[in-house]
Amino acid sequence: MTLDAAPLDPTDRRIVQATQAGLPLVPEPYAKIAATLGLSEAQVIARLAAMQQRGVIRRIAVAPNHYALGMTANGMSVWDVADDRISDLGARIGALPFVTHCYWRPRALPQWSYNLFAMLHGESRAEVEAKRAEVSAILGDACRDHDILYSTRILKKTGLRLRDD
Amino acid sequence: MTRPARTVLPPDTLDATDRAILNALQDAFSLTPRPFDDAGAALGITGADLIARLARLRDIGAITRFGPFFDAAAMGGAFCLCAMAVPPDRFDAVMTQVNAHPEVAHNYERTHALNMWFVLATATPDGIDRTARAIEHETGLRVMLFPKLEEYFIGFRVQA
Incomplete structure (x- = not known):
């Protein structure tokens, strides 16, 4: 994670705004973006590559809709993992196929002792619980305590949007 | 991004190629002039077929989008997961106060004493603390x- 990255220059910003809703589904998508912005295709490709290099773009990929694909149960599993083992174990948990997000976060003692967060998806709560047991087995004695928080309501959901300023 | 429809697609909606596309296109996509041709070749289909299938997957809601994922922190902004323990009898009023902040990108009710979990996305790192303090001031809750x-x-x- 880059913490001191330079903000985007105006041209990068226009490219972000032109692509944040998605890439055009045409044979030459970068040429199409370039034409919209008055740039060359090579400029768009070079700037996208540079943004990927700097970590501004994490990846260019599909965003699956878990719910539509049958993954209707999801739980935020949380784990109290020994600090000296969390990087190694976090990477192993993040690599499991049913884990979509996996983060090391600070504890908030005394109310909150968990430092590893892993979002688990399944077709039912029973399936999510079985996956939680798999995670538990991998963490073994490095994990002191754990819990899972199921979402009961989506209260708000908007994508990340750069303001047009 | 609109809120994804809470509808499960019938199990036979996707064929093996669609599933292979979903799995292959979660990691990387090339920055070459004809990237769909390149990605299609790796899957044994033409670029035109890949484009048509992605458009269909998007139209039926199997994917919410296809494109770059941006990192707010690397753009000079910040993301932070936040939680509050909201008294049940005040839940909807607090939800309204929290959601009124444009910095609140997602908000979920969850099964725990910490029953409201939301993500703040702000243009600068300072914005996280500022927004959190504003919410505390408005709600009287930590x-x-x-x-x-x-x-x-x-x-x-997805299972291929």
Whole structure:
């Protein structure tokens, strides 16, 4: 994670705004973006590559809709993992196929002792619980305590949007 | 991004090629002039077929989008997961106060004493603390901050 990255220059910003809703589904998508912005295709490709290099773009990929694909149960599993083992174990948990997000976060003692967060998806709560047991087995004695928080309501959901300023 | 429809697609909606596309296109996509041709070749289909299938997957809601994923922190902004313990009899009023902040990108009710979990996305790192303090001031409730220290990402796989 880059913490001191330079903000985007105006041209990068226009490219972000032109692509944040998605890439055009045409044979030459970068040429199409370039034409919209008055740039060359090579400029768009070079700037996208540079943004990927700097970590501004994490990846260019599909965003699956878990719910539509049958993954209707999801739980935020949380784990109290020994600090000296969390990087190694976090990477192993993040690599499991049913884990979509996996983060090391600070504890908030005394109310909150968990430092590893892993979002688990399944077709039912029973399936999510079985996956939680798999995670538990991998963490073994490095994990002191754990819990899972199921979402009961989506209260708000908007994508990340750069303001047009 | 609109809120994804809470509808499950019938099990036979996707064929093996669609599933292979979902799995293959979660990691990388080339920055070449004809990237769909390149990605299609790796899957044994033409670029035109890949484009048509992606458009269909998007139209039926199997994917919410296809394109770059941006990192707010690397753009000079910040993301932070936050949680509050909201008294049940005040839940909807507090939800309205919290959601009124444009910095609140997602908000979920969850099964725990910490029953409201939301993500703040702000243009600058200072904005996280400022927004959290504003919410505390408005609600009289503590906002706990859980910034990420490290991320472990691989992604989601559908059964092929």
